[in-house]
Amino acid sequence: MAVIEVGNLSKRYGDTVAVRDVSFAVESGEIFGILGPNGAGKTTTVECVAGLRVPDGGRITVLGRAPRDPSLRAEVGVQLQESQLQEKLTVREALELYSAFYPDPADWRGLAGDLGLDGKLRTAYGKLSGGQKQRLSIALALIGNPRIAILDELTTGLDPQARRDTWDLIESVRDRGVTVVLVTHFMAEAERLCDRLAVIDKGEVVALDTPTGLVQRAETEQIIRFRPSAPLDDALLTALPEVREVRHHGGSVEVTGTGNLLYAVTSVLAVHRIVAGDLRVERASLDDAFVRLTGHGNQE
Numbered sequence: 001m002a003v004i005e006v007g008n009l010s011k012r013y014g015d016t017v018a019v020r021d022v023s024f025a026v027e028s029g030e031i032f033g034i035l036g037p038n039g040a041g042k043t044t045t046v047e048c049v050a051g052l053r054v055p056d057g058g059r060i061t062v063l064g065r066a067p068r069d070p071s072l073r074a075e076v077g078v079q080l081q082e083s084q085l086q087e088k089l090t091v092r093e094a095l096e097l098y099s100a101f102y103p104d105p106a107d108w109r110g111l112a113g114d115l116g117l118d119g120k121l122r123t124a125y126g127k128l129s130g131g132q133k134q135r136l137s138i139a140l141a142l143i144g145n146p147r148i149a150i151l152d153e154l155t156t157g158l159d160p161q162a163r164r165d166t167w168d169l170i171e172s173v174r175d176r177g178v179t180v181v182l183v184t185h186f187m188a189e190a191e192r193l194c195d196r197l198a199v200i201d202k203g204e205v206v207a208l209d210t211p212t213g214l215v216q217r218a219e220t221e222q223i224i225r226f227r228p229s230a231p232l233d234d235a236l237l238t239a240l241p242e243v244r245e246v247r248h249h250g251g252s253v254e255v256t257g258t259g260n261l262l263y264a265v266t267s268v269l270a271v272h273r274i275v276a277g278d279l280r281v282e283r284a285s286l287d288d289a290f291v292r293l294t295g296h297g298n299q300e
């Protein structure tokens, strides 16, 4: 069942078209990723879904209702890129304050414990580390016991360990039955966490699929490297439709191609009684898929 439906969304700021034409549906219980380079329109899209901005065109429903329907306030938890908390507010004060906004809030002490903040309750927001601030912002997004959590660029600026911890947290949020919409420009994050992804570029969805499906659909190339046990005539390999290029590096051979490349290459080697030593296959990554889909890298 779709809990969020976005159809032909558009939004501009003056002359800047932030979102040109974005459509997707988020299913209940999934982690849905919105991936794209800086300025692609990701934040604007989720702000419209969260009812924080009014779209210029298109349709959005959240749990079957309009995004600005007041009844959604408790059902949609939002963690946005820039936190609005005052520096002097302590963790405990922030949790209590936000609890008071909701009719049926989660137990904030339990949430603080789950998010590793119980030792920081008296610490002022301004004195928290980046990772602790992120954990607090997740706690605040979850405090109303939402059915949907919208998390925007949650791990930007975190060190690798804090980022991994945050990934575990996001999975635990989903395990509580909350549907998660995750905005990110980190491929590894999208690949590790998301059940499905919309890739947005220049205000449009350029692909919508599982991370694995995106990699396959982009038909990115694979590379196979091995050391042949006997001299190998390149023509045997270049004759294969799967093979695009054969290169030599010292004693090893590097074959680039598409489709069932490994099977094709190893079959030819077997026929010629050549053993492939140190055989390695490099599969395409979501990074490669992204470049194929958008025609440029992610950090541009």
Ligand SMILES: Nc1ncnc2c1ncn2[C@@H]1O[C@H](COP(=O)(O)OP(=O)(O)OP(=O)(O)O)[C@@H](O)[C@H]1O
Residues within 6 Å of the ligand: 013, 016, 017, 018, 019, 036, 037, 038, 039, 040, 041, 042, 043, 044, 045, 185
């Ligand atoms: N309040 C605003 N006023 C004017 N232009 C804006 C505003 N917010 C965003 N934009 C512009 O709209 C475009 C899309 O921005 P948006 O923040 O939605 O993209 P994004 O994909 O979330 O980018 P990032 O990853 O950098 O956060 C950009 O060109 C941005 O400069």
